[in-house]
Amino acid sequence: MNDTALARHLAATAGSLLLTLQHSGLFSAKALGKAGDRVANAFLMEALAAQRPDDAVLCEEEKDNAARLSASRVWIIDPLDGTREYGEARSDWAVHVALAVDGAPATGAVALPALGLTLTSEPGHIIPPAGARPRMLVSRTRPAAEALAVAQALGAELVPMGSAGAKAMAVLRGEADIYLHSGGQYEWDNCAPAAVALAAGLHASRIDGTALTYNNADPYLPDLLICRKEDAGRILALL
The missing domain is CATH 3.30.540.10 (Fructose-1,6-Bisphosphatase, subunit A, domain 1)
Incomplete structure (x- = not known):
């Protein structure tokens, strides 16, 4: 296997x-x-x-x-x-x-x-087309200030959701367009979601645009952006 x-x-x-x-x-x-x-x-x-x-x-x-x-x-x-x-x-x-x-x-x-x-992360996943208004996933209980600010600038609809994995997969499934998180995570929170998102052709990075790297001595990895590639430049510029 x-x-x-x-x-x-x-x-x-x-x-x-x-x-x-x-x-x-x-x-x-x-x-x-x-x-x-x-x-x-x-x-x-x-x-x-x-x-x-x-x-x-x-x-x-x-x-x-x-x-x-x-x-x-x-x-x-x-x-x-x-x-x-x-x-x-x-x-x-x-x-x-x-x-x-x-x-x-x-x-x-x-x-x-x-x-x-x-x-x-098997190849071949097709991302459904985007809607007229962007949809941004945020935490059910503690939406990050950066995400709220970007959502306002983009005129995005906020979509509260729980698990980081559920939020990232909602972008793959066409239920949302942007998952922006800056409220603190660890490597286990986003490694699998990032691997799946990248394999599907989405953008996945830190919120400063740098690559996500894993197996660090300190596994704290506090921020994450997953979105359609065509939207990444504008979102990163707002951040």
């Missing part, structure tokens, strides 16, 4: 496990989120150890191992992106599985289990 197929299989299977847990009716919303993090993380770590034992892993739910810094191939995992949304039984949560090779987001998969979808 190649890396992209493995990423898809891992993300989709973790998503299926999370749905089973969610539908069990055994947990309160807060407890469900914590249980989901643990269950999805345990599966992904065991599966990666079995399938890619020589690769390093950076995962939100695992203690960081500095040995990854000397590795060329590093899997960057968020077992449950959008824990709050998952606990509330919303649809805007995701599973992120990505592989960074020499710091670049080489392959990735983002599962949207509640929608029955898994999007990957």
